[in-house]
Amino acid sequence: MFISIIIVHYKTPELLKLCLKSIKDNVSADDFEFETLVVDSEAQTETEEVVKEKFPWAKYFPVVKNVGYATGVNYGISKTNGKYILILNPDIILTQNSVQEVINYMKANPDVGLVGPKLLKKLGLNPIEIFCEPDGTFPNHHQDPTIPKYM
Numbered sequence: 292m293f294i295s296i297i298i299v300h301y302k303t304p305e306l307l308k309l310c311l312k313s314i315k316d317n318v319s320a321d322d323f324e325f326e327t328l329v330v331d332s333e334a335q336t337e338t339e340e341v342v343k344e345k346f347p348w349a350k351y352f353p354v355v356k357n358v359g360y361a362t363g364v365n366y367g368i369s370k371t372n373g374k375y376i377l378i379l380n381p382d383i384i385l386t387q388n389s390v391q392e393v394i395n396y397m398k399a400n401p402d403v404g405l406v407g408p409k410l411l412k413k414l415g416l417n418p419i420e421i422f423c424e425p426d427g428t429f430p431n432h433h434q435d436p437t438i439p440k441y442m
Contacts, residue, residue: 293323294394295373299363300381301332304341307381311346317385323394326350330367333357386417 296314300307307329314327327349329342334353342351352370354363364378375397377390393406 293373294325294375294377294390295367295371296325296327296377296379296390297364297367297371298327298329298379298381299332299360299367300329300338301357301360301363302335303381304335304338307338308341308345310379310381310383310385311342311349313383313385315346315348317387318390322391325390326372328352328367328370330354330363332359332363 296318298307298310311327311329318325327346329349330352331338331342332354333356339351339353342349350370352366354366358366367378368376375394377393379385396406397403
């Protein structure tokens with residue numbers, strides 16, 4: 292396996308569908324071998340059915356309770372087979388060639404261990420940012436954990 296795509300999901304099935312559709316539309320097994328893993332915290336039957344019915348190529352890992360983002364990522368990593376790992380939130384929409392560009396960068400710069408969206412902008416790519424302004428509602432949680440009401 293060349294790249295493993297991990298999506299840590301928590302109760303946003305509509306966003307998850309958009310994310311998985313963007314993978315289906317913009318990542319091709321003709322370019323490189325990949326796998327997609329969905330780690331679903333506090334899994335709901337409806338989400339599992341949608342993933343299995345509409346995106347059968349995605350490996351689905353339901354988790355009974357909300358284990359948190361970091362635990363979900365670590366669990367996903369433990370199930371991967373890829374040389375490279377791409378960690379996505381379900382509100383990320385991949386664009387054409389975006390994964391290939393990151394892979395090309397990683398291959399050309401073997402001393403680099405992590406690539407993020409800010410670097411993508413420097414590479415001349417245009418990541419589409421959604422849900423980036425905090426508004427106090429999920430998934431736009433307020434970003435300042437020093438304010439007690441946002442903790």
